[in-house]
Amino acid sequence: MRERLALLDEGNRLHTLYREVGYTPEGKDAIYRVFDLQDEYRRQLPEVIVARCPFTDAVVRWPLDNVDLDGWYWDWDQPIRRHVAGLPFSWLTMEGAVRLAEPVTAAPFHAMPGPAAPYVVPRLLEDPEVRAVLSESPIGRHTGWAITYFGNRRPEDIALENVWGSRTNEIHDPRGLERDSSEHVPKPSDHDFDLRPWLEAGRLLWIAPGDTDAALHEGTAECPYLDIEGDHREQLINRGEIIRY
Known part of the structure; x- marks a missing residue:
């Protein structure tokens, strides 16, 4: 520290x-x-278990700054990140949400960690070959949730979401440019915070908080992520000030 x-x-x-x-x-x-x-x-950067692929059973370990949001990993414009090794072919993208514990540590950059409650993107999950996995990923005093999408193929004619906390999806950039283009600019209307239908349909799976074995669960029974309260707007952190829009 x-x-x-x-x-x-x-x-x-x-x-x-x-x-x-x-x-x-x-x-x-x-x-x-x-x-x-x-x-x-x-x-x-420590490697944090964020998901397990529903198709290949591979565990996804992500080099993530889970100490605080003042680390350069969370610089939305120029994030400092390590290459993610060993991703399964089925990995599509990873989004996220964070319930902020105030006051937020000031940093000399903009951070956009997502809204304050977990959600899914219907236009991705409506593809019958796509599944999402939800897990809890604490970031210091803050409660974070990683939402990772997998598919047997990349959905056609659909822009994938940018990777959590950044403005690009480096791995699946449609033009092959790792840092110069954006997959999709997120809008609150893109998000569905009612997880129950997606869980019941088997499109959304989940990992219990703190489960180091990353066992996948289906359905709503005992799911800890249902009806989590939190602001559904995007959160921008600017030098310790939180702006929601």
Whole structure:
């Protein structure tokens, strides 16, 4: 925790210095050091179990900053993330939601962790070959939920959702551009927070909170994710201020 905080503080300070002095000798030294710190941050990201594929039974482990939302992983414009190894061929995308515990730690970037309750995207789950898996992924003081979509094929003529907390889907970018294009700009109208019909239809499966075996469950019986209260609007965090729209 202390090492992570010191790394972020130093990187943010040097990045501010670079913006002030530009590509001067001092600025170059600062930005090259920032790159080194970002590499170290990537290496330190823990792998968190977020899903199990309903088709292949493969467990999905995601390099996720689960300490707090002030980490560079959550920078919506320029997230610092590690390549996700071992994804099953059936993986399509992973969205997410976060119930924020206020006050939120300030960071020098915009973070968009999703609405404050779990949801599904009907236009994806209406495809008969797509399934979603819901799990709880705590992020420090905040309660996070990962919603991962799988399919035997990529749905045709349907843009996939961007990966949780970012503005792209790097793995399934339709133009093959890893960081230069957006799959889909999310809108609240795209989301369905009534999970019951999707659970009953077998389109949405779930993993119990804290289950390190990531066992998949079907149906509504004992499902802990039903009727979770929370604001359904998108949440943007700007230097510790929460904006909902």
